[in-house]
Amino acid sequence: SPLAALTVSGRQFERDSYTNITDGIIKRMSRKLHQQKGHPLYLIKERIKSYFYKKYVGRTGNPVFSVYDNQDPIVTTYQNFDSLLVPQNHVSRLKSDSYYLNSQYMLRAHTTAHQTDLISSGLDNFLIIGDVYRRDTVDSTHYPVFHQCDAVRLQTQHELFPEEWGLSVFEKRPDRRTEDKQAEHTVDAVRILSFQLKSTLQDLAKVLFGSDVEYRWVEAYFPFTHPSWELEIKHNGEWLELLGCGIMEHTIVKKAGAGDRIGWAFGLGLERVAMRVYDIPDIRLFWSTDSAFLKQFEVDDPFTPIKYEPVSVYPRCINDISFWIPPEGDFSQNDFFDVVRSVGGDMIEEVSLVDQFVHPQKKLTSHCYRITYRHMERTLTKTEVNEIHEEIGRRATEMLGVTVRN
Ligand code: PHE
Secondary structure (H helix, E strand, O other): OOOOOEEEOOEEEOOOOOOOOOHHHHHHHOOOHHHOOOOHHHHHHHHHHHHHHHHOEOOOOOEOOEEEOOOOOEEEHHHHOHHHOOOOOOHHHOOOOOOEOOOOEEEOOOHHHHHHHHHHOOOOEEEEEEEEEOOOOOEOOEOOEEEEEEEEEEEEHHHHOOHHHOOOOEOOOOOOOOOOOOOOEOHHHHHHHHHHHHHHHHHHHHHHHOOOOOEEEEEEEEOOEEEEEEEEEEEOOEEEEEEEEEEEOHHHHHHOOOOOEEEEEEEEEHHHHHHHHHOOOOHHHHHOOOHHHHHHHOOOOOOOOOOOOOOOOOOOEEEEEEEEOOOOOOOOHHHHHHHHHHHHHHHEEEEEEEEEEEOOOOOOEEEEEEEEEOOOOOOOOHHHHHHHHHHHHHHHHHHHOOEEOO
């Protein structure tokens, strides 16, 4: 019954108007692909860890970064948004973009959600790796669950600048915030930190993709860093956004109890990296339990070169569905995508809006979606696809109040 409490990972949550998590998503939470030895996402995680362990070492050669890859994906909206200064009315908070257990709890939309807590616990250098959840379109490069690696590095005045240089990290009195820096920081500190951040990430890109990788830096905006950048790499002739990064907002660092430090941070998508490193053509393959897929990645050394060999390619089947969307109410495309996904599961390759119009007399809006069905492991029959297609129509009618036209 819809009023019964929701149980996720053995914890109970009261439902409210925000609740939109689906059973399919809850099932994905237990997979922990990044912790599965021999999984491509695990191997990419190990490559990144190994790079950081070697790059930043302490007095005795010990790694200074510690790794957190087992944080609970259920977080509060405070952790995911407020602790990172995401404004109250920011679009990313919409119900249509994230999975909510209720108005207080959600599945993290980025691993940055744990940043403040880990700093508060006393850490200065750490990586956070985990599964993240976003309601999104369905296609070969988008899936509602994917994986990220975040990093934070905090440094003191004394660690950055030798005494005799006479340089300081912080302005004596807060200065003006400009395009290039926050009010608290000096130009010198931001210059040295952004150099450290960018060269660390350029070298990481070379370690992951080979030293001839083409990359470029693009200015970006995040509520939790300033200035901010994105690193793009060339892949099949196209620029692909790989990661976001920047100088951490001092307000966040200070509130977490590390006000004597300046920090840089970044967040990077593991699927993006793995798809390019291993030539994996479809993001849904990461969820495959087929041994023909998994056994290609059974190696002890994460740096073993591997190129994915397609197991087999099965034909796709395309079916359109058109409906009137309810005249009042808040129909969102992502609600429909969720219906499609929860009925069709991994048989859905892609859903796209191909046509929409408003009926001049009835003043009703019609949407036509094209659904591409294809299974990664077998050929789908026409009857099987038709049954699912009809069930999607019935479920959309029942749950979203649409009126199917064909
Ligand atoms: N959390 C950001 C994202 O998901 C990435 C990011 C992390 C950017 C840390 C800056 C600093 O896109």
